[in-house]
Amino acid sequence: MKIVITECDHDAFDIERAVTDPAGADLVLAQSRDAAEVIANAAGAQGILVQYAQITAEVMDGLPDLLAIGRYGVGIDSVDVEAATARGIAVCNVPDYGTEAVSDHAIGMALAAARGIPRLDRGVRAGSFDLVAVRPLYLTRDRVFGVIGLGLIGTATARKAAGLGYEVIGYDVRADPADDTYHGVKSVSLDELLERSQVVSLHTPLDEHSRGMIGAAQFAKMRSDAILVNTSRGGVADTAALVDALRAGEILGAAIDVHEEEPVPVGHPLTEFDSVVLTPHLAWYSEESYAELKRRTVENVVEVCAGRAPRNIVNPEVLGAPGRNEACAPALAGKGA
Known part of the structure; x- marks a missing residue:
């Protein structure tokens, strides 16, 4: 299972690794500036974690292995949810952390x-x-x-x-x-x-x-x-x-x-x-909410990639899509998830 952070300005990612390591997932941090870089940096990923990047239909089509998009936050206006749903990709957020x-x-x-x-x-x-x-x-x-x-x-x-x-x-x-x-x-x-x-x-x-x-x-x-x-x-x-x-x-x-x-x-x-x-878009921040946001964002994506229902999903209809369990199997092959 490969999970890529497309871009993020957080100062550390130990919280995410505390979730991905036990699941046997490879967590990769990138700093993508545009759609082309998102596609290049997330090649082969089953899951992506997104802070500000625009995840369009073009990006999704460039990532054919993608099963889940996790957004660091409540809003999902940067993700084309309709396009994700049409492609069987789960979109997850953390609606109540802050x-x-x-x-x-x-x-x-x-x-x-x-x-x-x-x-x-x-x-x-x-x-x-x-x-x-x-x-x-x-x-x-x-x-x-x-x-x-x-x-x-x-x-x-x-x-x-x-x-x-x-x-x-x-x-x-x-x-x-x-x-x-x-x-x-x-x-x-x-x-x-x-x-x-x-x-x-x-x-x-x-x-x-x-x-x-x-x-x-x-x-x-x-x-x-x-x-x-x-x-x-x-x-x-x-x-x-x-x-x-x-x-x-x-x-x-x-x-x-x-x-x-x-x-x-x-x-x-x-x-x-x-x-x-x-103020600089920091209303969401407290030490408690910061840790919760990071943990739950990656947990949602790991759950989807493991073929399980996550705690938070915007388009739950994709979980029952034909062939989803089969699509998850290669992501889990040889992994602890």
Whole structure:
């Protein structure tokens, strides 16, 4: 069994090897920059582990032995799942590993932006010792915290926001409009959430329905004292529209961990605003979540390659595909898996 890490910026891979070695799998680390390099570096692999690489139909066709794709993370927008399913390739993610870390970060960013903490810190370092630049400041009590996307992370964020005294409301595309609550959170329409919330926190996956869902029209509906928090995916909010809204004073500020272009280029327009807090796509990170992500990503792929059902799979229908067990057999020949 050969498993290739197509590219990854992690600092060590002992956790992955602790899974692959007992299974008798060969783990290979590559740093592929494009589709051609992914294909070349993963030649002969039954499984690949992916961080940022785009795994397209072209890539899959170039890897005829491929049985499983494991993504380091929750989102699978970088993988053509339809193409994988058509080719009998399992796509696996880790949908619940970072719930506490991401919700912690969302709350931390919301408070930092609302209290002007980064701007105050820069002022103190420059010799300024006043709060004029960040006034007015308000208590969290009785302010409205709107959560868009009430999955595991969104509901955890809602719970923590309520604990700080916010009035919490939520919107989820899956919620029945006739119901008053969804997953324990007061459920409202998207328009009502945008119109009422001083904090709008995004927790929706990126797909064809959510891409650009917060754009110019939505910013125009938001309060002038609102802060947008995004720890989901950069493409959910239109960055150009966000910059325009900030410049026009349509909203007060933003706290952004995920970006449409990563890494964020030096001199990006969002860096011009003192009212914007930026972090480098690390909301998922804690020592605990980091270890869990690495272990479960490779476990999923090893399980598929061994002919077993993994803990997490996006397209489970491929597991029952005719000939799958036979396809797994060469991967396991002479191995301990």
